[in-house]
Amino acid sequence: MELTILVGTLVLTLLIGLPLPMCLAGASLAALLAIGDLPLGMIPQRFVAGINSFAFMAIPFFLLVGQIMNEAGITRRIVAFSNALVGPMPGGLAQVNVVSSMFFGGISGSATADTASVGSIMIPAMKKEGYSGPFTVALTACSSTCGPIIPPSITLILYGIIAEVSITQLFLGGYVPGIMLGLGFMVMTYIISKRRNYPTYARPSLSELARTAVSAAWAVILPFLIIGGLLFGLFTVTEAAAVAVVYALFIGLFVYRDLKVTALPRILFQTAIRVGALMTVAAGALVFAWVLTILEVPQQVAEWIFAFSSDPIVILLLLNVLFLVIGMFMEAKAAMLILLPVILPILPEVGIDPIHFGVVVVFNLLVGLVTPPVGLCLNLAAKIGDVPLNQAAVAALPFIAVQLIVLFLITYIPGLVLWLPGLLG
Template sequence: MSTFMLIAMVVLFAAGVPIAIAIAAASIGGIAFFTPLPLLVAAQKLMTSIDSFPLMAVPFFILAGNLMEAGGISARLVEFAKTIVGGVRGGLACSCVLTCMIFASVSGSSVATTFAIGAILIPAMARHGYPKSFAAALQATSAELGVIIPPSIPLILYGVSAEVSIGSLFVAGFGPGLLIGGALMIFVYFYCRWNGWGANDHVDRLDLLSAVKQAFLALLMPVIIVGGIYQGVFTPTEASVVAVFYALLLGVFVYRTLGVKEIVGVLRRSVISSTIIMFIIAAAGLFSFLITRAGVPATIGAWLGEMMDSHLTFLLAVNIFLFVVGMFIETSAAIIVLAPILAPVAISFGVDPVHFGLIMVVNLALGMITPPLGVNLFAACQVAGLPLQRVIPKLLPFVLVCLVCLMVITHVPEISIGLLQFF
């Protein structure tokens, strides 16, 4: 049954069938042809897969990200980042990374970060003499931080799937997020100096006091959300609702940039995005139930135990596997299908499940910027108005930087779990 389901799913992917439908169809086929279970089980498992309180955070964080974009919060964060790092050569490009780090600490979504920040900074970088292909590649890569720095939707999904504390995952996400963000800014600084880009980045830059005054309330948003989670004021799910209300408060009553028309558009985009993700989660949950019932996790665990003689070889094999998987399978689906399989195996090799969650999410986040299923890459190309083939050559150096960071995160677990001792 498992072989049939995997082959059917891959064939449907290759035929261009939407991911959620492909996973659901392969699962239903497995039930119909290889099990005595009634098809009613498919409907039941589709519903129970999304019947989870932590999963309620997904649509709310998506809505919060869209409200931030439409309400002008993202624009204020951009101006603040330009003030902080925009005074040096290549500073505008560095501000792209910094803004994405700040925006990621609220939106939880890399695609939302790409559209919200890219719509402002890609044209701005082009006006300052940066190649548009470089700007799009940098934006796609920087937005990857949206799924690493908490609150992160993929971290929530991993926590639910692997039965790991979401709060602990959020704490652990800071180290890898800061490492990747810092590495990208250092690389961008020297890369821009090497190519002679960004000599006029200081133009149109606000003074620090004006930038802080303009962005102060926007900057309070991640402080309230993340601080509230870590202080135990509210859960990650409740934090997503707080984020929505705070974004509405700023957009409607403070900045006065959100009217009825804008809110309707935001709700429409958020419903569509949430529905797609939840459909994928439901289908992947059904798929995961069937392969677990067939004993696949236990078989893979036993095989890995025989083939791998240490946790180092296991981590190397898992990194290669997840990097390839991320190129072809949507992140949410990959986490929900693979986390219940791989997390117990990782624990058997002595790998902390929280640390493994960060390894998994960072790996799959790289899949968001690599063809053929790089959703961040496609979003950045759409914002920049460029074909994919023009952006890929500029993307390769950023992928290499992220891969180096991934190796450090994998083999230095303190980067992920070091902060847990303080919470």
């Protein structure tokens, strides 16, 4: 009865268009009223307690790093360096798009930030050189999904907080899948570009390659600075995020000098809006997850799954299908906050490693960023490129196929995820 009220209230409030945090908190309130013997004051208490975590502070800092780097002209330098590296390949500018997203994603940790920054440069440039609008938009949106899997990743940080596992090991586990995804996009881009005879760039001289590498080096080394500090125990993930902010300010103000002091209030304001939106969703979702725990939903889900199968291969398949479907209709972070507290207790009973599962879940939900009806990155890229969403969705199908192939490989070959954490962890 209580579970029906909880789910029914959530669906109803979502249908009438209330903000997601209000939907989650309202559904939790309705369920507590139905239970009857718990004080309603527990909701605001859990609302605050859910995000009262030191590790959560890393998320605002990394969001701020992305904003600073974007303002500091880093995107332009990364595109120039990527052009020197892969421009001579078939579909040169399209290859530059993919490599730029891999570099930029490793700095911002956000797919939407990658789509906005890289897309604003690459989409007009590619269309000007004769690339079709739907292909350009689809490639930009899909390649941006490398960002949340290549460290530092805001989504992996969130998983680490929920699952209470090492964020450093999650970061290390994301490298191989992220690089595999980027290389897969490059292969698909090569095939399409050869068929459509898209243009290539002349091979740069060594001096030009060196010049662009030096120009982009300050930004490119930031992810390695973060990972190195974590591996050697110099700082925690939250402290690493703060160090990254200081580093980004330094290169923006004193090295590249494209970042103006007068822009800092606007950057802080924009970051505060994004942080506020994310944290209210997180707080509401954690209250919702707490109510699910009270109603013993994780135990019921475990019983249902084990009644179907106890084979880890089958269970991983079921969970992948679940997250793929959910990702089509719900933003990745909200989906994780709601579903993971229900699913995580099952993992030890079937021998699924939480680090491996975390990377698989985050990778899985990235597909939802480019699949309608939500498809945040695809929608954003389509608006930048002024391309109808249905045309962009069709053009994205080959790249979604690449995502699904890599997802299958990392799901059933755990070593692809766990090798690097085992080597360096």
